[in-house]
Amino acid sequence: MLLIFDCDGVLVDSEGLSCQLDAELLTEFDVPYTAEDVAREFIGVSLKDQVARIEGKHGIRLPADFSERLNRRLFARFETDLEPIEGVREAILALPVPRCVASSSVPERIALSLRVTGLSDLFDHIFSATQVPRGKPAPDLFLHAAAQMGAVAQECVVVEDSTAGVQAAVAAGMQVIGFTGGGHCGPEHGDKLRAAGASVVIDHMTDLPKTVRAFTHSAS
Known part of the structure; x- marks a missing residue:
């Protein structure tokens, strides 16, 4: 995965x-x-x-x-x-699986965001929409990230907070965990992510490890 x-x-x-x-x-x-x-x-x-x-x-x-x-x-x-999403570092460290970042932002913004929030050490591989012809909701970025990481789409699980991102992951043939724990998410945000194609929606990063493990078990 x-x-x-x-x-x-x-x-x-x-x-x-x-x-x-x-x-x-x-x-x-x-x-x-x-x-x-x-x-x-x-x-x-x-x-x-x-x-x-x-x-x-x-x-x-x-x-x-x-x-x-x-x-x-x-x-x-x-x-x-800028602050990290609450609990995200602990959630990632609890998941010993290959991981990367694929963001619509420019590389400089991604690097800055990870640095000031103390998350840089968690990711060796960062991909930006500037590297592909089309941004989200097109699948290009996620397919590029998977190819660079040596993975096939069916083996990928994407964590996304936007409808455009969920649509991009679905178009790429990947499973999606919708996340509604950001400060910008209102009470109806989860429904929007489900409507866009998210397989499951979580509202706190403490739920991420068990959700990812459920995907792993269902695929085995």
């Missing part, structure tokens, strides 16, 4: 910070968004795809350095405010 983790909202509790800063910057460019709007439309989506969708929807052109400006703000806030 290969265990594939999304980063934002699964390993680190970043989505609330990210959506707020994203909305503030968009509003500065006369594209009024709230943090809730950003969360609803873009969680799990790469920043490149987000910009393309906004430009197409509103018939505008954001500044060429929009992504760089947003990342500068995010990185500064992450250095001071």
